[in-house]
Amino acid sequence: MARPIPWNCRQFNGEFGCNICLLEGIRVPKRRGNVRVYPETNDGSPVELRTLEQHGRDMKLAIATRKMVNGIKGETPLVILSGFDYVKACVPEYMHGDCLGVCKQFLKLLFAGKKSQRWFIGDKISIVNARLMNIKPPYEISRSTGAVDDLSNWEASMFRSFFYITFPF
Secondary structure, eight states, rough: OOTHHHHOOTTSTTOOOSSSOOOOOHHHHHHHHEEEOOOOTOOOOHHHHHHHHHHHHHHHHHHHHOOTTTTTTTTTTGGGGTTTTTTTHHHHHHIIIIIIIIIHHHHHHHHSSTSSSSTTOOOGGHHHHHHHHHHOOOOOOOOOOOOGGGGGGGOOOHHHHHHHHHHHO
């Protein structure tokens, strides 16, 4: 929530709210409200990433037109840091980068990937679900996992719990 202040940009739940890429995002209903999501591209093409040059152009255009451009509202004080690429320095935080990024992708490969891959265990979902339901997580884990055949509805804390429980390091 603090990132938009020095960047002078939209926060994560607004259009073009991602500080890493140029996806507009879409609003989808969730529970009693809406959330903004940044879905993968349908054709598998890479997403256009933000660059310092592009950010500078958008910032100048936003100042000139007094309208937001690609989520940029206006000038940022970060421009005075010469030689510092504040766009590349902006890294995804733990929840989105790890829990909803790497962990989710890993589980999709395991359970919904190609059957020809040797790591595919999608045919054992009922066994995994039964074992997950029998696990009594420690009190530090506030939200346990759901069924692995319902990964699309998992929240970040559920992915985190799954990896803490199944891969204790």
